[in-house]
Amino acid sequence: MASRFTDSVVVVTGGGSGIGAATSRRFAAEGATVVVADISADAAAAVAAEIEDKGGSALPIRCDVSSAADWAAMAEHVESRFGGLNVVHNNAATVTIxxxxxxxxxxxxxxxxxxLTSVYLSVRAFLPSLRRSxxxxxxxxxxxxxxxxxxxxxxAASKGGMVSLTRQLAVDYGPEVRVNAVLPGPxxxxxWKAESDEYIDLTLRSTPAGRLGTPAEVAAAVCFLASxxxxxxxxxxxxxxxxxxxxxDPTQ
Ligand SMILES: NC(=O)c1ccc[n+]([C@@H]2O[C@H](COP(=O)([O-])OP(=O)(O)OC[C@H]3O[C@@H](n4cnc5c(N)ncnc54)[C@H](O)[C@@H]3O)[C@@H](O)[C@H]2O)c1
Incomplete structure (x- = not known):
């Protein structure tokens, strides 16, 4: 278990916070070199520094995942520094309600x-590396x-599109490249820190587990699918x- 990702290079987008930060930590704890990619250079640097402080290996990169140019620059950087990569975790997102x-x-x-477009751009940038590895x-x-x-x-449209695209990419790039998705709940x-107590209470009553999940629990699923x-x-x-x-319906 401890060495599932030894010698692997992993890109995690949105790696500077929440689920992406937890996944970056988990991959690193299991031996990977993690490229922590985030639109916030400071957030990426902080997570990468924390990983390195614990004896892991991480490289922070500032990247807007909606930018083809940023993906191309990241791929060039990863290729020249590490000679390729093994996993892309497309995780960054934004929402306007x-x-x-x-x-x-x-x-x-x-x-x-x-x-959504970010997933397509990740393929354009990293498919040759992923096929090789x-x-x-x-x-x-x-x-x-x-x-x-x-x-x-x-x-919702972007997240639904992501599921269809996941299946489509699995069809197009197997057997060399596997493509899967996690669907987190709350x-x-x-x-979530900005949500009202009422909304959190309603969510807890709507969740059989009776609590919100932790980023580490999503990271465990991501690392399983990548392993x-x-x-x-x-x-x-x-x-x-x-x-x-x-x-x-929520329970009483
Ligand atoms: N937290 C939840 O309840 C939940 C539920 C379902 C799905 N998700 C999904 O999980 C993923 C992570 O969410 P989170 O809750 O950890 O959020 P978060 O806000 O803690 O982290 C998101 C990270 O993405 C980065 N980011 C935003 N736009 C970016 C861009 N254009 N390029 C690069 N990085 C960018 C942010 O800077 C931030 O560090 C998202 O895809 C989200 O849709 C979260």
Whole structure:
């Protein structure tokens, strides 16, 4: 277990916070060199420094995942520094909560760009490396791919598109490259700190697990899908939601 990713190079987008930071830590703890990619250079640097302080190996990179140029620069950097890579974890996302008719076109496009087009761009940047290493891609989608919530049209469309794209990429790039997605439910990351007590209470009552998940619990699922233990899993989606999507109404 401790050495599942020895000699592996892993890119984690949105690696500076929440689920991405937890996944970066977990990959590093299991031996990987982790490229912590984030639009916030400071956040990426802080997570990479923490990993290095603990004896792991990490490289922070500032990257806007909606930018083809940033992906190309990152691929060039990773290729020249490490000679290739094994895993891309597409995890960065953004959300603007407004009903569709109030969403500005730029807000729609930004969410689709960051959450969905980024996966396509990751393939354009890293497919040759992934084919060489017989590597894999793990995408962070969401329960929003399956369930509607008020005001999240572009976010839901991007997360649903991510599930379809995951399957499509698995078809196009097998057998060399496996492609899977995790669908987290309510996970206690910084965005949740802004939610009201009422909304958190409703969420807890809507979740059979009776609590929010931790970023480390999603990281465990991502690392499983990226590992050789998941060698016959491709085009799959794995819910990590404490049963949230299985329950319709909140309990009393
Ligand atoms: N937390 C949850 O309850 C939950 C539930 C379902 C899905 N998710 C998904 O999990 C993933 C991580 O979310 P989180 O809760 O850890 O959020 P978070 O806000 O803690 O982390 C997101 C990170 O992405 C970075 N980021 C944003 N835009 C970027 C861009 N254009 N390029 C590069 N980096 C960018 C941010 O700087 C931040 O560090 C997202 O894909 C989110 O949709 C989260």
């Amino acid at each position: 407004k009903p569709a008719h109030e969403l500005e076109e730029a807000e729609w496009e930004r969410q689709i760009g960051v959450n 017989r590597g894999c891609i793990v995408n962070t989608s969401s329960v929003h791919a399956m369930l509607g919530f008020p005001g999240r049209s572009a976010y 996970i206690l990351t910084p965005p 050789s233990e998941a060698s016959y899993i491709s085009g799959a989606t794995l819910l990590v939601d404490g049963g949230f999507s299985a329950q319709k």
